[in-house]
Amino acid sequence: MSTIRVNGQAHKVQADSKTSLLHVLQNELQLKGPKYGCGIAQCGACTVHINGQATRSCVMPVGMVRGEVTTLEGLGTPEKPHPVQKAFIEAQAAQCGYCINGMVMTTVAFLKTTPKPSVDQIKAALDGNLCRCGTHMRIISAVRKASGGAA
Numbered sequence: 001m002s003t004i005r006v007n008g009q010a011h012k013v014q015a016d017s018k019t020s021l022l023h024v025l026q027n028e029l030q031l032k033g034p035k036y037g038c039g040i041a042q043c044g045a046c047t048v049h050i051n052g053q054a055t056r057s058c059v060m061p062v063g064m065v066r067g068e069v070t071t072l073e074g075l076g077t078p079e080k081p082h083p084v085q086k087a088f089i090e091a092q093a094a095q096c097g098y099c100i101n102g103m104v105m106t107t108v109a110f111l112k113t114t115p116k117p118s119v120d121q122i123k124a125a126l127d128g129n130l131c132r133c134g135t136h137m138r139i140i141s142a143v144r145k146a147s148g149g150a151a
Contacts, residue, residue, distance in 0.1 A: 004065050006031075007074030017063025021055075022046045024062045025071060033072025033101045037130070044102030044129030054109035072101045075108065084108050084146045091142035095133035102129045107143050116147055 002013050004021075006029060015024050025031045025048070034057050037045030041056035048057045051067035076082035081089065084107050094100045103126060110117070110125040117125070122143045131139065 002063065004062065004069060005067070006069045007071060008068075013062055015062055018061050020058050021048070021060040021062045021065055021069070022057035025057060025069075031071050031073055033105075035098055035101055037098070037102075042128075042130070043099070044106060045099055047102040047105040047129070049105060049109060052109065052112065054106050072104060075104070082108065084111065084142075087146035088139075088142040091138045091145060093135055093138040093142040095135045099129060099131040099133075103131070103139055107146065111143075111147055116149065117143070119144070 002017065003010050004013055004024070005011075006025065011029060013024055013028060015028060022034055022036060025034055026036070034048055035045035036058060037043035039058050041059045044056070046056055046058040047054050049055065049070040050060070050065060052070075076085050084104055088094065088100060088104055093103070106126060106129055114121055114125070119140060122140050126139065126143070
């Protein structure tokens with residue numbers, strides 16, 4: 001048994017240390033933000049932050065986690081969403097919504113290092129996040145809005 005910090009709270013984890021962080025978040029902590037997409041860190045649906053760094057939780061063994069884990073649920077609340085969550089809602093960036101966890105979590109980490117990105121920088125930052133619904137233009141608009149740029 002080990003302990004991890006998720007969204008500001010310590011949690012005792014029953015899973016084996018080799019179990020993916022994603023499975024612990026979903027199965028033990030019942031969090032719904034991070035999604036299982038590909039299982040090989042290629043689609044971004046499982047993205048969380050570890051100490052502020054966007055990390056693919058599907059390939060991160062829970063035993064290797066050092067520091068604070070933040071999931072989509074830890075960014076904001078329905079009543080007071082994080083500014084990036086608010087921008088995604090206002091831009092109606094989700095269609096099926098499966099990729100949005102990764103898009104939002106990647107965007108939050110990206111905007112910390114690049115607060116006023118160009119469209120090309122946004123596209124490059126989100127290049128590793130797959131969306132099959134085709135809301136790419138709305139997603140870019142949401143990121144621009146969250147960064148204070150024109151939507």
